[in-house]
Amino acid sequence: MSQARGTGYPAPWQAAPGNQRPARRSTRPRGDGPRGAPGTRRGGLGALWDVVQSARRRPRWHAExxxxxxxxSFLSDASLELGGSLEPYKIINLIVALARRRLGDGVMLWLRAPEGDVVDLAAVDHVDPEAAAFIRAVIATHPARLSADIPPGVVLRTGQPYWIQDVTGELRRGLFPDDDQYSKFHKLRWGPSITVPMPYGDRVIGALTVSRVPGGQAYTQVDQTLAEDLARRAALALANARMFLESQEAGRALQRSLLPAHPPALEGAEVAMEYRPGTAGTEVGGDFYDVIPLADGRVGLAIGDVMGRGLHAAAVMGQLRAALRAYALEEWPPADLLARLDTMVCSLPGLPLATCLYGIYEPARPGTPLAGSRDEQPGAAARDGRAARIVLAGAGHPAPLWVPPDSDPNYVELDPGLPLGVAAGTQYVETTVELPPGSSLVFFTDGLVESRRRPLVDGLDLLRLGVAGQLARRRTDSRRADLAAARRRPPARAAAPPGPRPAGGGGGVAPA
Structure with missing residues (x-):
């Protein structure tokens, strides 16, 4: 067997008498196909259709x-399978499986590295697992290069197919500098191969190599056309998957930059927060939250949702959160802060709508006892003290879930208010909630409780019952831990009654 290269390279291959001969294009051998077929040969599906049309005129071509x-039919099914995924690694494995299914006994998928001269071997498969492992080992020690005169390098540089009918001396030195490697290559049944480009736009992003075991059926023009079409579809699917992955990463980075990374350390309170996209594939949205430390140990707590998805909603959300933080640092009460936010949202182009819930948490304040009174005694109640509390105001946002320390959770009753952006000059109402020690408040957006499969009321009930179940399990675990600790504690001994001292006045052991 000999090698076939694109135009501008040494002689393509040695044609067998009466069996093979060079095609009109040096990169398109006819193999075992018909000679002198009428009509113009075209690439892609056009070439396959030419064969079908010619066969109708010449009955002896029925097999082809x-x-x-x-x-x-194979290409149609392959397009459906490749279009069903947006995960690059899954698409790479699918390309190899499709090529093995129809085009050969061995498959190698090469991808151009983002930078440098290296050509990455993304995947390799063969009917003989030892043959596939051998290729992986060879490429690991001698990586393929874009500048090398070996099939992946030539195809990525020229964009032309590369046939190998036999490994010539020149090609052997490029592929296997070690004679032992070349000897093992032949023993592992790697035979004729075709390497075709994977074009995307004006760039070749990879190459696909298909091969058959020695003595197998020779490759034909139809095989090459199928391989080229499969490689084109594979390049498109892989490029789309890469772009989708890059957009997801960019969306995650943008969303992380718009939301606080870590909650601040607070005195007398703990804050935990979590953000998850509500729709698969939508990494950027209008949901936001913020925790803003204020003077005197107070904390501003905000959560909101700009209606819509994608970059536009995220852009409005970024402006809204920045304005909210600025108003909060100016110490505006919750109702006045929402009124100012409403004016700002109404001024934005595109008439965006948003919901928001803002509250100011005030920690517990100890009382100051009067001098000389019983309030100075330890344990006495403080006269001017009060428990922790939060002052809330809502603009069309779901009310938070209040979790008392010793009873079932329930939603805070507050005036819902109109969403931001509905009408300028809207007035909002404040609600004060006392928070005994051990209380919790759960702020959330509607995506957590609302779904097309169930109404909002059912989602709110599921959240309340879920939090109640978690609280009940935590209390049960705490009681079990207390009982286990009590069982491990040794029983207290009863005090021994006083007894007479032993005679002689010496030391001794009193009876238990």
């Missing part, structure tokens, strides 16, 4: 016509 029709 059937192969061409099977190829059309």
């Amino acid at each position: 016509a059937r192969a061409a029709m099977e190829g059309l």
Whole structure:
């Protein structure tokens, strides 16, 4: 067997008498196909259709016509399978599986590295697992290079197919500098191969190599056309998956930059927060939250949702959160802060709508006892003290879930208010909630409780019952831990009654 290269390289291959000869294009050998077929040969599906049309005029080509029709069906199924995923690694494995299914006994998928001269071997498969492992080991020690005169390098540089009918001396030195490696290569049944480009736009992003075991059926023009079409579809699917992955990463980075990374350390309170996209594939949205330390140990707590998805909602959300933080640091009460936010949202182009819930948490304040009174005694109640509390105001946002320390959770009753952006000059109402020690408040957006499969009321009930179940399990675990600790504690001994001292006045052991 000999090698076939694109135009501008040494002689393509040695044609067998009466069996093979160079095609009109040096990169398109006819193999075992017909000679002098009428009509112009075209690439892609056009070439397959030419074969079908020619077969209708010449009955002796029925076998090749059937192969061409099977190829059309194969490419149609391959397009559906490749279009069903947006995960690059899954698409790479699918490309290899499709090529093995129809085009050969061994498959290698090469991808151009983002930078440098290296060509990455993304995947390799063969009917003989030892042969696939051998190729992986060879490439690991001698990586393929874009500048090398070996199939992946030539195809990525020229964008032309590369046939190998036999490994010549020149190609052997490029592929296997070690004679032992070349000897093992032949023993592992790697035979004729075709390497075709994977073009995307004006760039070749990879190459696909298919091969058959020695003595197997020779590759034909239909095989090459199928391989080229499969490689084109594979390049498109892989490029789309890469762009989708990059957009997801960019969305995550943007969302992280718009939301606080870590809650601040607070005195007398703990804050935990979590953000998850409500829709698969939508990494950027209008949901936001913020924790703003204020003077005297107070904390501003905010959560909101700009209606819509994507970059536009995220852009409005970024402006809204920045304005909210600025108003909060100016110490505006919750109702006045929402009124100012409403004016700001009404001034934005595009008439955006948003919901928001803002509250100011005030820690517990100890009382100051009067001098000389019983309030100075330890344990006495403080006369001017009060428990922790939060002052809330809402603008069309779901009310928070209040979790008391010793009873079932329930939603805070507050005036819902109109969403931001509905009408300028809207007035909002404040609600004060006392928070005994051990209380919790759960702020959330509607995406947590609302779904097309269930109404909002059912979602709110599920959240309340879920939090109640978690609280009940925590209390049960705490009681079990207390009982286990009590069982491990040794029993207290009863005090021994006083007894007479032993005679002689010496030391001794009193009876238990």
